[in-house]
Amino acid sequence: MASPLKDLYSTAFYDRLSNALVVSIPKFDKGKFIKAVFIPEFESKELKERMKHTSRVMHGFLPENYPQSIELIKKTITQLRIQGIGEDGLAYMFLPDYIETYGINDFENSVEALEFVTQFVSCEFAVRPFILKYENQMILKMLQWSLHESHKVRRLASEGSRPRLPWAMGIPFLKKDPSSILPILENLKTDPSEYVRRSVANSLNDIAKDHPQVVLNMAKNWSGLGSYTDAIIKHGSRTLLKQGHAAILKHYGLDDKGILLTDFKILTPEVKIGESLEFSFSIANENATEQKVRLEYAIYYKKQNGQNTKKVYKISERIYPPDAAVNIIRKQKFVLITTRKFHLGDHQLSIIINGAEKEISHFELTT
Structure with a gap:
């Protein structure tokens, strides 16, 4: 079993960090630092608590x-690199947290620090309070970052300004009106870094949840500019595609006419937690021409209140020649994970063809 993420903050980690701090901070007392870190409550702290604790001790x-302080943090990062410490280590998230916690009222020095530190460990979470506090001033800075020579700074421009960045504080004014960040995405739509392009796509997907027409317009404007941009649009439209949004389906030429679903069967009408749901069905293209077919299935999970919540899973998307027929068998695991709790009883499964939900069948989740 993998170790808990909080164990990234280990004795070995603080030893490596202290070795860098000894070099970068005048008169740094390594023993005193280690003692300040490993207080009696340290063991009970989870990942984020340990991260913030490290920031406070620092x-x-x-x-x-x-x-x-910022200049010494920069020297520490330089020393960590000299010691061969890899970049993007999750444990070093305490460095952006330090800027967020102690530099929120110093815009100029903090944005310069974010620009430097994000090239060692991502500052996508730490930049959010600055967007909330400084709004247009911060967005303008991020627009400048979108032209930066470092792909990590460019990625901070798009990822940090996402309206719905997971596990981060929300940015209500960007959810309400994302127009101020669209120039950032425009600058990055043909970025050579996949790391950046995926972030652009994720930002578009965020926007689509509140403003689908904005993303539809961008899909039309960006279409055909190149393979990179086409991939951004497709990934950024994934929520709209899963929702069966008519305009985006039309944009991608996804029409369910002449696509026949047959022999839909749930092979495991009773599924125990820890096991898998198995089902099968057949698809045939009865059109006289080839047809692009996007296949998905939806599971209606039972909630604690007895209602169902729908989650869509993609199977495939490809061209079917005329008269082509395919039999498909799939499995869906019902293994307990920290992000989902299962509730026993009746569940539903449906097959979706080019955004159109077809047959729905039932299965029972048991222990």
Whole structure:
């Protein structure tokens, strides 16, 4: 079994960090630092709590003067690189947290620090309070970042400004009106870095949840600019596609006419938690011409209140020649995970062809 993520903050981690701090911070007391970290409550702290605890402890060993502290953090990152410490380590998220916690009232020094630190560990969460506090000033800075030579800074411009960034604080004014971040996405639509392009797609998908027409317009405007941009549009439209949004289905030439579903069967009408639902069906293209077919299935999970919640899963999307027929067998695991709790009883399964939900059948989830 994998170790809990909180164990990233281990004795070995703090030893490596201290070795860098000894070099970068004048008169740094390694023993005192380690003692301040490993307080009696440390073991019970989870990942985010340990991250913030590390930020607070670090603050006690840095100058009260914030700009001076930032310069020492930069030196620490340089020293970590010299020691061969890999970039993007999750444990180093305490560095962006330090900027967020202690630099929120110092815009100029903090945005410069975010630009530097994000090239070592992503600052996508730490930048959010600055967007909320400084709004247009911060968005303008992120627009400048979208032209930065570092792909990690460019990615911060798009990822940090996502209206619905998972596990991050929301940005209500961007949910209401995303127009201010569209120029950022425009600058990045042909970015050479896949890391950046995927972030652009995720931002579009966020926008689509509140403003589908904005994404539809961008899909039309960006279509055909190149394979990179086409992939961004497709990934950014995934929620609209799963919703069966008519305009996006039309944009991608997805029409269910002449596509026949037959022999839909649930092979495991009773599914125990920990096991898999199995089902099969057949698809035939009865058109005289080839047809693009997007196949999905939806599971209506039973909630605690007895209602159902629908989740759509993609099977495939490909061209079917005239008269082509395919039999498909799929499995869906019902393994307990931290992000989903199952409730026993009646569940439903449906097959979706080019956004159109076809047959629905039932199965029972048991122990």
